Structure formats: C-alpha cells, structure tokens
Amino acid sequence: MAFDFAWNTQKNQLSDVKGKEREQEREGKIKNYMIDPTRTHLNYDFVKSETGLYQRVKERSEFLKSQGSKVQKNSVVLYSNIITIPKVEAAKMTDDEHKAYFQSCYEYFCDRYGDENVLSAKVHLDETTPHMHLHFMPVNKENGKLQARTVMGPKALREIHDQLPKFLQERGFDVKRASGEKTKMKLDIHEFKAHQDFKRQTEQLREEVQALSEKATKGKEYVMKAKDARDQLEEQVGEYENLLGKQKEQVEVGQKRLDSLYAELETTEDFVTKEIKSLKGEADQYRSQIQETIDALSNLSLVESFNESAKRQKLSSNLTISPSSFENLKKQAELSVQLQKALQASEREKKQLVDRNKYLESQNDRIPNLLQENRRLAREIEFFKSVLTKLKEALVNQKMIAQDKLDKWIGSFKSRATFEMNGSVEPAFENENEKEGFKWHRETYGAKYEEKSSDMER
Secondary structure (H helix, E strand, O other): OOEEOEEEEEEEOHHHHHHHHHHHHOOOOOOOOOOOHHHHHHOEEOOOOOOOHHHHHHHHHHHHHHOOOOOOOOOOOEEEEEEEOOHHHHHHOOHHHHHHHHHHHHHHHHHHHOHHHEEEEEEEOOOOOOEEEEEEOOEEOOOOEEOHHHHOOHHHHHHHHHHHHHHHHHOOOOEEOOOOOOOHHHOOHHHHHHHHHHHHHHHHHHHHHHHHHHHHHHHHHHHHHHHHHHHHHHHHHHHHHHHHHHHHHHHHHHHHHHHHHHHHHHHHHHHHHHHHHHHHHHHHHHHHHHHHHHHHHHOOOOOOOOOHHHHHHHHHHHOOOOHHHHHHHHHHHHHHHHHHHHHHHHHHHHHHHHHHHHHHHHHHHHHHHHHHHHHHHHHHHHHHHHHHHHHHHHHHHOOOOOHHHHHHHHHHHHHHHHHHOOOOOOOOOOOHHHHHHHHHHHHHHHHHHHHHHHHHHO
C-alpha cells in the first residue's frame, strides 16, 4: 500500500541559519530526548564540503549579490526542507533503500534549483524516524538571481507536491501525493517534536507532583518528629539551666573556700613563725636557768672518800648552813623542778606546733587541687553554655521555633531554676525577651512553688 509523501519546508533569513546548522550537526547541548547519541555517527550528508552551512550560505549570498541579486538583511536566503519516511514504512525498508529514497529527493531539488544552490542534504538516523534536512537557496534558474517569492511561491509548492512523488514512483518507491491532512505522522517535524516535548514535560510534571506529594507527607512526619524533639529539647534546656546554676554555685563556694584557705594559711604561717621564735627564746632562758642551778648545786664541797654514813655525819657535823641560805637553796631546787616541768611542757607545745605546721603544709598542698577543681568547674560552665547556645541556634536555624519565643522559654526556665534553688542564685538575662519569660513564669507559677516550699518546711 502506497504511503503519503511527507515533506515540510520553512524559509530562513541569514540570522536563522546558525541555529539550523547547530540542530543539523548536533552542536551544543542536545535537549531533544528523541535523539540517540550512540547512533549520531550513522548520519550522513550528500553534499561534501569543508565549511559549515552558515559559511556556505554567506559565501553564496555574497556571490549572488556580486552578480546583481538584491540581498538585504531581511532577505530569504535559505529554505529548510524536512523529508521524512514514516516509521512504519521505514521499518519495512533496508538501509540502502532509505539512502536511495533520500538521494532521489536530493537529486530532484538539485535538478530543480541547481547543484550549486543545494547547500546541504543531511540524513538523520539517530532519531525515531529517518528523515533528511535539505537546505537550498531560492535562486531563479532563468535569471540566476535570488528570488524567494517567485521560486517558492504557491505555484512552486504545488508543483513540488505533485512532481516529487511521481519522481520517486519512477525510481520504484510506492509513494503518493499527501492528502494535506495533518495526521500525527504528517505533522511538521518541529510541531511533532514540540508535541512530544509537551507530552514529556507533562509526564515530568506529573512525576514532580507525585514526588511533592510524597515529600509533603514526609514533611508532616518530620514536623511531628520535630515537635517531639522540641519538647525533649525544652526539658533538656531546663535541666541544663538547673545544672548550670548548681555548677555556678559550687564554683562560688569553692572560690570562697579557696580565699579562706589562703587567708588562713597566711595567718597561720605568721603565727607559727612568731610562736616558734618565742618558744625558742623561752627554752633558751629555761635551759640557762637550769644550768645555773646545776652549777650552783655542784659547787657544794663534799668529801668523796667518806662512805655514805660518814658523808651524812660530815655534812651534819661540819656543814653549817644558815636558815636564809637553806631557804634560798630550797627555792632554787623548787625552781629547778618547775623549770624542768616548763621545759617538758615547752617540748610538748613545740611538738603540737610542728604537727599544726605539718597539717597546714598538707592544706597548702591541697591548694593546687582546689585551683584545678575551680578551673574544671569553669570549663564545665563554659561547655554547658556552648551546648545551650548550639541548641538555641539549631532550634532557630531549623525554624522549629522563633528566636523571640525561644528567648522567652529560656527566661521561664531560669525562673524555674531560681525556684528550685530557693532563690540562692540571681539569674542574668541576655535580652528583654528572657526577662519577659522570667516574669511570666514567676507570675504564673510563683504561688505553686511558694506553696511547695511551705509544705517542705512543715
């Protein structure tokens, strides 16, 4: 069964030719999804030339202008023709038959307009339907001038529609003149591509709508999870605020204790130094007095050769001691005993002072530990402040909560922490929103915390 001859033509000015060349030669970014790049190498051109289509048209136009043709900026210098073999018929034909069909069409236009005016006849086999892009300049063979209106007027179009199918029939192809109705297979190739693009874009939009619908569903789930996460973060923020308050209180207590130990150490060192110096002086004085008493007692002249009874007799018969001397000697003996006791007491007190000094030295060894603990607590406070800042930034950046509302929540958490610590810590506010949140919580829950505190006291 004969198939309709499919031919479409379009006129072009010189400014249109570069676009035709890019489309024909597959230059630049290819947007037509029907093109299979793996088959582009199969395309071929019946016109062999070292220059591109635009350059050929420009050079030919300049030559015709030099020969007397009126070539202006808006002149029609080229006709683009698309000749298609319907997809069903193309499937029945061999590659050689395809080439013979397109070559016959090429020869017809060369005969009608001259070989020198048919500037390109490129066959595309990398799309769904085999077709040829044939470009010729509308030159009147009778006078050799560029005359588009005469060469491609309504009469000429009817002649091509009538003559070219007959020419192909003579070459053995079962083809007939087209009826003129634009069925899907007879559409202008550009209209057909536009139609296919529209279908593809419609399908893409449908897929995008489906994807957006699924994304919206996931978004709802994400919002629910975000709300749960926000509630958890609220609790964590409250816990962090409470913990920061306690840590701050511990740091303050530690600092006060450290200052107290420093003061106590300085006072104790001065006291111990003075006490040791004083006791040393007293001990030297007591030692001197004892030595004097011992020396005084040793001055008594007793005969060593007598036996003990003789000594007592000698002492009782020959030694004469006046009552005043005896009393003085007695007092010195009593003083010696007292000095001995004082010396022993001084030694005990000295030992106590040494022990006290050792204790203070051990306390002095604790000072670096206390300083280290103080620095650790300070680092923890900075860490928790950093965590709280990051939590606030995450909540605001993820748009889970507005900045002003978050600040009010933090203010309310500071109010709660103040209640929990019985007002022992005075909170600091970073902005007016925190103050407002603190005030709101105090007015709303203040009575509740006071009642709880009264129950605990009872």
